[in-house]
Amino acid sequence: MNINSVLFVGVGGDGIITASNVVAYACMFAGFDVKKSEIHGMSQRGGSVSASVRYGDKVYSPTDKIGSVRFMLATEKVEMLRWAQYLNKNSVVVVNDRIVPIIGQTIEEDKIDEMVENIGVEKLIKRRFVDDANNLGNSRLSNTIMLGLLSNFMDIDEKYFVDAIDQILPDKLRTINQTAFSYGSRLSEEYA
Numbered sequence: 001m002n003i004n005s006v007l008f009v010g011v012g013g014d015g016i017i018t019a020s021n022v023v024a025y026a027c028m029f030a031g032f033d034v035k036k037s038e039i040h041g042m043s044q045r046g047g048s049v050s051a052s053v054r055y056g057d058k059v060y061s062p063t064d065k066i067g068s069v070r071f072m073l074a075t076e077k078v079e080m081l082r083w084a085q086y087l088n089k090n091s092v093v094v095v096n097d098r099i100v101p102i103i104g105q106t107i108e109e110d111k112i113d114e115m116v117e118n119i120g121v122e123k124l125i126k127r128r129f130v131d132d133a134n135n136l137g138n139s140r141l142s143n144t145i146m147l148g149l150l151s152n153f154m155d156i157d158e159k160y161f162v163d164a165i166d167q168i169l170p171d172k173l174r175t176i177n178q179t180a181f182s183y184g185s186r187l188s189e190e191y192a
Contacts, residue, residue: 003056004154005064009083010075011100012049018168019073019143020051025164027055030156037062048079071154073146076100077112077126084119091121092153094146097128125149125191132183141180148184149191158185 006023010016017038027034038051052063067088074080074095087093095116099107116126133141144165151161158181165177 014075026160029160035062144180145184148181152188
């Protein structure tokens with residue numbers, strides 16, 4: 001039985017829940033059985049937020065065991081490291097190259113980067129996606145760009161993601177998010 005999972009991690013306000021909804025819908029539209037779980041935590045205060053989407057022929061649980069996640073989308077590096085135990089040598093990770101400041105804490109970004117680079121996965125894509133989003137005119141498009149890139153590794157046709165964006169997002173956000181998704185999808189050529 002072939003089951004894959006996507007773990008979304010970040011902080012409140014990053015759009016983790018919306019991104020996971022897009023993937024869940026895309027997987028359903030592609031004909032998979034899908035289960036989804038989300039943890040909001042202290043999301044209103046910039047706290048940790050995670051969501052999990054599992055898809056396949058028949059899925060019984062919305063969450064995966066430690067060491068079993070195939071795909072991770074992380075909107076910042078510290079949260080990626082917090083959830084790294086769920087990854088394995090076959091995992092694909094797309095992480096936004098940024099750190100959300102922790103009040104009253106000193107962050108040594110060099111050490112964080114070293115830990116990120118040494119997690120031991122099949123593919124690690126660390127990029128400042130917010131720069132790509134700003135180039136498209138809206139810094140909030142980072143997640144959609146990341147989804148576009150990640151989708152190339154998931155073997156789910158782009159049309160299902162476009163349909164999911166149409167289903168989930170309001171009219172005024174659809175076109176720009178479809179553009180951002182396509183932009184991200186084309187980025188995969190840099191990481192082949």
